[in-house]
Amino acid sequence: MELISGEIAVDITNYYATSEQIPTACALGVLVDSENGQVLLAGGLLIQVLPGAYPEDLEKLEENVAKLEPVTTMLAKGMSVEDMCRVALDGFEMEVLDEMPVHYACNCSWEKYYNALSTLEPEEIETLPTTDGKAEAVCPYCNRKYYFTTEDLKALAEKVRETRASFEQ
Ligand SMILES: [Zn+2]
Incomplete structure (x- = not known):
């Protein structure tokens, strides 16, 4: 699927319209503190x-959505998701079927990154750049850092060699 704008909401809408053939209205907003980069509001x-x-x-739905204020403006006013839905669905009957809290979670782990390294050549694993005897991996999603000692890397390179040898027999 080609991204048409790089603006997530526009690309999601386009994805549903062209790939899933489902008319979709999507509005997203995030307000970031320009000083410290912290997310203040998102929804x-x-x-x-x-x-x-x-x-x-x-048609009515499209009209409503076109009149919607930016999501960050609505959130800053203290509007809940339900409030925003009521505005977007003005003129329609609305029924809340379910609610659930959401939070950001990354399911990365030391083992996950360690296992990912095993896709490299054993020589590459052993020669990964290290600082103070440790190689560092940074999760691109949550910024958590994982460290692998030269012993960890040696052991992994050995394991990869053994696995490959057993396949070649
Ligand atoms: Zn992570």
Whole structure:
């Protein structure tokens, strides 16, 4: 799927329209503190219609969404997700079916990165650049750092060699 804008909400909308053939309205917003880079507010809406929706309902929905204030503005006003949905679904009946808290979690681990290294050649594993006898891996999603001692790397290179030898027999 080609990204058409780099603006996540626009690309998501385009993805649903072209790949899934589902008319979708998506609005996302994030407000970042320019001083320390911390996320102050973040949120979004994703509205999809069920098959068989009337064209006039689609039109009404599009009108509503076009009139929506930026998500960060609504969040800053203290509007809840439900409040925002009510604005987006103005003129429609709305029923809350479920609610759940969301939080950011990364499922990375030392073992995960250690195992990922085993895709390298044994010689590459042994010669990874180290500082104070440790190689560093930084998770690109959560910025957590993992360290591998030269012993860890040697052991892994050995394991890779053994695995390969057993395959060649
Ligand atoms: Zn992570």
